[in-house]
Amino acid sequence: MLVYLIRRIGQSLLVVAVMATLVFLAMYAVGDPVDILASPDADEFERRAIAQRLGLDRPLWEQFGIFVWNALHGDLGRSFVYNVPAVDVILQRLPATLELALAGLVFSILIGIPLGVLAGLKPNSLIGRSVMSGSILGFSLPNFWIGLMLILLFAVELRWLPAGGRGPTTSVLGLHFALFTWDGLKHLLLPALTLALYKSALVIRIAQAGTREVMLQDYIRFARAKGLSSRRIVLVHVLKNILIPVVTVLGLELGSMIAFAVVTETVFAYPGMGKLLIDSINRLDRPIIVAYLMLTVVIFVIINLIVDLLYAAIDPRVRLSEAKG
Amino acid sequence: MSAEASSLPSPQGRGTQGGRAMTPILSVRDLVVTFAIREGVVTAxxxxxxxVHRGEVLGLVGESGSGKSVTGLAILGLVDAPGRIEAGSIRLEGEELIGKPERELRRLRGKRLAMIFQDPMTTLNPVLRIDTQMIEAIRAHENVSEKAARDRARQALLKVGIPSPEERLTAYPHQFSGGMRQRVAIATALLHRPAVLVADEPTTALDVTIQAQILAEVQELAAESGTAMVWITHDLSVIAGLADRIAVMYAGRIVETGAVADVLERPIHPYTAGLIGSVPSRNKRGVPLAQIPGMTPSLAKVPPACPFNPRCPRASVTCRTIMPEPTPYDGARMARCHHPLIEQAPAAA
Structure with a gap:
């Protein structure tokens, strides 16, 4: 297990290094930030001064060297726009997005697994068919529209929940979370549901397919021949087997929920990282974009690592064969 | 063993055999199982x-698709949609099972009726430990503590010849070999000393040496607990050493039954003779192996009248037009054939 862990961490570091290079080069290709930062009537001398101040006049390899060196010290540059360290700007927004993504994840599990298993147990029944057709809606309805409809229903018509923004936050370990207040939860509910809808549809389909497959296995037949109740067969024998694909997909999807909650955050005017990214791209605020992408890469890598470990916890076969390698 | 006890499929035969009458532990009568598939309804x-009598081993023999596995599943009430038990009666210790509510069937499964399956690689749940899978089988029927159940599971493993069972209990199925897994499945199936064990080709997927060991162990365990067995197989050599009686199935019907030695030495039905002829043996080295020409009929289009007629060397017009009825023969035997291989007058019924 330890060997496995060390090897996986090594692979993860390699991915981060490769991504850093790609991100840096890509940023270089996007455009010259001087064009935006300098006033339109600035002359060549002023433009050069700006470039010099930002270090943009140096050769590419030198800029890259400085970037890597600083990055290793946890410094991903100062925002051109806010003139504070880019990492700080992002970390300030991170808890909001993290909260949103985790709530979305919890919703998609709570909605997706029970419905998916139900549909898988009775694929030809009315309820099974309805769930599967419903999941197609979940896939195809655009995220922003769902968000707007939820706002219309719960915030405008029923007035049960706030229409947007983030509730009051409390400080936990130096980070600001809204999760621990009732009002904060109310603010979180609608955007999290919006974000969870597509993922629930995904989980439903995976759980349904998994359940149908598992139910045909000999070990289910043997479990029935032992006289187990169908409750135990579904909750233990089936569920544990379908968790393997569900965990894999949800792990990957959690990354994308954190990184690309852009649309949902925009609809609900939710102050998360996604909104920050869009603003920064518009203003060519290179350090913020780089820092955002690097952070995203790190988050993805960490989630994948956790998923792999979870995998080993669920599926004993993975544990053994990987430990040998 | 009541090897020579009557196996005549005549309902009135039961209980009318004078002093040696014995109620069979499992009695199947006129069982019909159908599957509604896209092409229509097929009768498996x-x-x-x-x-089957107490402690007896009945060998249910036939090629793939002859309906032998479905018969086994029907006994436990495990025929799933699109399959359906259309008619007939299955009595366990005199109690009718067909039409019993699922809840009551569940109480019998694993307790009085047990089943083991062909592929030991897939009969154990890969993500659950052996102890979990055995303890749940005990606790499904008896209100005992986790610890007591665990003790019993350990003893059961020891009985089927698994060394250091305490350690093996915490292992996962993939850490066992095929033979060991089948032993675990057998130990699990016999935990409650069931009245009847249905064994659906449990040794087919194993090496011959392991196969022999497991056969011996199952035989011993079943004898010890008085468990009767319905041993489903296509392998006559397995049946020869294990079963007391044999029932040969073809296209959903039993075409011949009798004591195992009688049937194997003097088959009545040409199909049985063909099966026996197809078994490789040392005496026939160098001689091309006999085969039954043709293939098992697809259940969607079983030939009319005697379903074996297109493949039968003795088939006549009669065979193509009239369904042969079950006919009793000497020695408590039965066969369905217009042209039996034994030229003796059928015994009086």
Whole structure:
């Protein structure tokens, strides 16, 4: 297990290094930030001064060297726009997005697994068919529209929940979370549901397919021949087997929920990282974009690592064969 | 063993045999199982009847698709949609099982009726430990503590010849070999000393040496607990050493039954003779192996009248037009054939 862990961490570091290079080069290709930062009537001398101040006049390899060196010290540059360290700007927004993504994840599990298993147990029944057709809606309805409809229903018509923004936050370990207040939860509910809808549809389909497959296995037949109740067969024998694909997909999807909650955050005017990214791209605020992408890469890598470990916890076969390698 | 006890599929035969009458532990009468598939309704099991007595081993033999596995599943009430038990009666210790509510069937499964399956690689749940899978089988029927159940599971493993069972209990199925897994499945199936064990080709997927060991162990365990067995197989050599009686199935029907030695030495039905002829043996080295020409008929289009007629060397016009009825023969035997291989007058019924 330890060997496995060390090897996986090594692979993860390699991915981060490769991504850093790609991100840096890509940023270089996007455009010259001087064009935006300098006033339109600035002359060549002023433009050069700006470039010099930002270090943009140096050769590419030198800029890259400085970037890597600083990055290793946890410094991903100062925002051109806010003139504070880019990492700080992002970390300030991170808890909001993290909260949103985790709530979305919890919703998609709570909605997706029970419905998916139900549909898988009775694929030809009315309820099974309805769930599967419903999941197609979940896939195809655009995220922003769902968000707007939820706002219309719960915030405008029923007035049960706030229409947007983030509730009051409390400080936990130096980070600001809204999760621990009732009002904060109310603010979180609608955007999290919006974000969870597509993922629930995904989980439903995976759980349904998994359940149908598992139910045909000999070990289910043997479990029935032992006289187990169908409750135990579904909750233990089936569920544990379908968790393997569900965990894999949800792990990957959690990354994308954190990184690309852009649309949902925009609809609900939710102050998360996604909104920050869009603003920064518009203003060519290179350090913020780089820092955002690097952070995203790190988050993805960490989630994948956790998923792999979870995998080993669920599926004993993975544990053994990987430990040998 | 009541090897020579009557196996005649005549309902009135039961209980009318004077002093040696014995109620069979399992009695199947005129069982019909159909499957509604896209091409229509096919009849996988068509009027199967047999009795199994306490401690007896019945070999249910046939090619793939003859309906032998479905018969086994029907006994436990495990025929799933699109399959359906259309008609017939299955009595366990005199109690009718067909039409019993699922809840009551569940109480019998694993307790009085047990089943083991062909592929030991897939009969154990890969993500659950052996102890979990055995303890749940005990606690499904008896209100005992986790610890007591665990003790019993350990003893059961020891009995089927698994060394250091305490350690093996915490292992996962993939850490066992095929033979060991089948032993675990057998130990699990016999935990409650069931009245009847249905064994659906449990040794087919194993090496011959392991196969022999497991056969011996199952035989011993079943004898010890008085468990009767319905041993489903296509392998006559397994049946020869294990079963007391044999029932040969073809296209959903039993075409011949009798004591195992009688049937194997003097088959009545040409199909049985063909099966026996197809078994490789040392005496026939160098001689091309006999085969039954043609293939098992697809259940969607079983030939009319005697379903074996297109493949039968003795088939006549009669065979193509009239369904042969079950006919009793000497020695408590039965066969369905217009042109039996034994030229003796059928015994009086």
């Amino acid at each position: 099991v068509n009027g199967v009847s047999f009795d």
